[in-house]
Amino acid sequence: MINKIIDNKLLFIGIHIVIGYLATLPWFPKPFGLGVIAFCVFLVVKTKNRNEEAFLLAMYVAGAEVFIRMIKGFVFYETGKYSVILLLFLGIFLGKFKQKFAIQYLFYLLLLSLGIVFTQVPEGESIRNAIVFNLSGPVVLGIAALYFYKRPIQKEQVLSALYFMILPIFSMVTFLYFRTPDIREIVFGGGANFQTSGGFGPNQVATAIGAGIFIIVVFILLKVKFTGFLILDILFLAYFIYRGLLTFSRGGIITGFAAIIFFSFFFFLHKNGSLKVFFNYFLMGGLFLFVIWVYTSNITGGMLENRYAGKNAKGVEKKDITSGRLDIIEEQFKSFFVSPLGIGVGNGKFKRQLSQEHVTAASHNEVGRLVEEHGIIGFIILIGLMFIPMINFIFFDNLQRAFIISFYLFWFLTVNHSAMRIAFPGLIYALSLIKIKDNDYNTDIENE
Incomplete structure (x- = not known):
C-alpha cells in the first residue's frame, strides 16, 4: 500500500484534493478522522x-x-x-531495527514531568487539561527523539515521509478554497484572518502551509518526481x-521560507560548491515570490x-509587532526571577489572569513557557534541545546538513x-537527529 502511494504521487494528490472538498460535507469529518488513525495504526501493526x-x-x-482539527474530525x-x-x-517495539538508547531524551522526559509537581489550577479548571495542553507537544518531541536518535534512514525515505506529510495539507488548502468567502467581500485588517483560514487558528494553518511550501521546494530542487510535471509543481x-x-x-x-533558504544554501554547497548558482536561484525565487506578493497584496487592498x-x-x-507575544515573554521572565524553580505546568496562563498586567493569553512561545513553568530545569531542557542536533550538523556532509538545519529551524522558529500546539514541531525536531543515508551515498550521490 505504501509503495502504491509513493509510486502514484499525482493520483494521491488528486485524491486528497477531493478529500478537501468532501470535508465541507457534514457527514465526512468524523469518519475521516477516525479512519485515518485506525488505518495508520493497523498498517504499522500489520507490517511490523x-x-x-x-x-x-x-x-x-x-x-x-491541523486539517482534521479544522473540520472537527477528532473526538479529542x-x-x-x-x-x-x-x-x-x-x-x-515492533520494528526489526534495534534503536540506539537515547538517555538524553529519556532524561528530558523525566525532567518535563517534574514540573507537574508544582501545578495548581483555579477552582473549576481541569488540572488534567492544563497539563495535557502544555505537555503533550513536548512529549511528542521526546518520544519522537527516542525513535529517531541516530537512526539510519535512506534519503528516499525522508522524501517519501515529506510527501506523506504534504498530502493532507493539499486537503486543507482545498478546504480553505471552498470555505473562504469571496475575497473581495473580506475586510482585511492588521491582524491574522480567520475567514481565510477556514474559521480556524490562522497561526496553525500558516504553520502547516509553510511546511507544505518547503516540501514542494525541496522536491523541485532535488529534481525528484512530485507530480511528474514541473509546471504543475510550480503552480501548486x-x-x-x-x-x-x-x-x-x-x-x-x-x-x-527561512528553512528553504538554509536548505538551498547547503544543498548547493553539496552540489557543486557554487554560491553563484545559489544566488541565481535565490534571485529567481525572489522574483517568483514578488509576483505572488503583489497579486495577493492587491486583492487585500494593500x-x-x-x-x-x-x-x-x-x-x-504597532507598538508590538509580535501581537502581544513580547508582553507574555516579559511576564514569563519576571515570573522566573520571582520563582526560579518554576511555577508548575499550565500555571502560567492562570497566573497572568490573576495579575494586574492585563496579559492573560496562553503562551505562544515554548522557550518562555519552559522558563516560567519549569524554572531552572526548563533552562537545562532548552540548552539540551538546542545543542544535541548540532552534533549531526557538525559531523555530516552538506547534503545532510541541508535537511538537518531546515528541520531544526522549523522546530525552533515554530x-x-x-x-x-500541534505535533509538527516536536516531530520535525526529531528528524534533525537522524543519519540520512543513500544507496549510492559514497559514490554516485555527488554526481546527481
Whole structure:
C-alpha cells in the first residue's frame, strides 16, 4: 500500500484534493478522522514497521492534524499528538531495527514531568487539561527523539515521509478554497484572518502551509518526481504561497521560507560548491515570490504590506509587532526571577489572569513557557534541545546538513511563535537527529 502511494504521487494528490472538498460535507469529518488513525495504526501493526511505516504515517498524521482539527474530525482535540506518539511507540517495539538508547531524551522526559509537581489550577479548571495542553507537544518531541536518535534512514525515505506529510495539507488548502468567502467581500485588517483560514487558528494553518511550501521546494530542487510535471509543481507552489499569505499569519510563512533558504544554501554547497548558482536561484525565487506578493497584496487592498510591516489597518506602526507575544515573554521572565524553580505546568496562563498586567493569553512561545513553568530545569531542557542536533550538523556532509538545519529551524522558529500546539514541531525536531543515508551515498550521490 505504501509503495502504491509513493509510486502514484499525482493520483494521491488528486485524491486528497477531493478529500478537501468532501470535508465541507457534514457527514465526512468524523469518519475521516477516525479512519485515518485506525488505518495508520493497523498498517504499522500489520507490517511490523519493516519499511519505516511508523515514520511515514506519523508524518502523515502530523500533516493532517491541523486539517482534521479544522473540520472537527477528532473526538479529542489532542488526538493528533496521541496518535503520533502511539505510532512511534509501535514502530520502536515492533520494528526489526534495534534503536540506539537515547538517555538524553529519556532524561528530558523525566525532567518535563517534574514540573507537574508544582501545578495548581483555579477552582473549576481541569488540572488534567492544563497539563495535557502544555505537555503533550513536548512529549511528542521526546518520544519522537527516542525513535529517531541516530537512526539510519535512506534519503528516499525522508522524501517519501515529506510527501506523506504534504498530502493532507493539499486537503486543507482545498478546504480553505471552498470555505473562504469571496475575497473581495473580506475586510482585511492588521491582524491574522480567520475567514481565510477556514474559521480556524490562522497561526496553525500558516504553520502547516509553510511546511507544505518547503516540501514542494525541496522536491523541485532535488529534481525528484512530485507530480511528474514541473509546471504543475510550480503552480501548486504558487497557490500554497498565495493561501499562506492570505491567512495574514506571518510566523508559519516566514519559518517556511527561512528553512528553504538554509536548505538551498547547503544543498548547493553539496552540489557543486557554487554560491553563484545559489544566488541565481535565490534571485529567481525572489522574483517568483514578488509576483505572488503583489497579486495577493492587491486583492487585500494593500493590507498585506501593513501586516508584515507590523502596522494596523490605518498604516500606523504597532507598538508590538509580535501581537502581544513580547508582553507574555516579559511576564514569563519576571515570573522566573520571582520563582526560579518554576511555577508548575499550565500555571502560567492562570497566573497572568490573576495579575494586574492585563496579559492573560496562553503562551505562544515554548522557550518562555519552559522558563516560567519549569524554572531552572526548563533552562537545562532548552540548552539540551538546542545543542544535541548540532552534533549531526557538525559531523555530516552538506547534503545532510541541508535537511538537518531546515528541520531544526522549523522546530525552533515554530515553537517561538506558536509554542507546541500541534505535533509538527516536536516531530520535525526529531528528524534533525537522524543519519540520512543513500544507496549510492559514497559514490554516485555527488554526481546527481
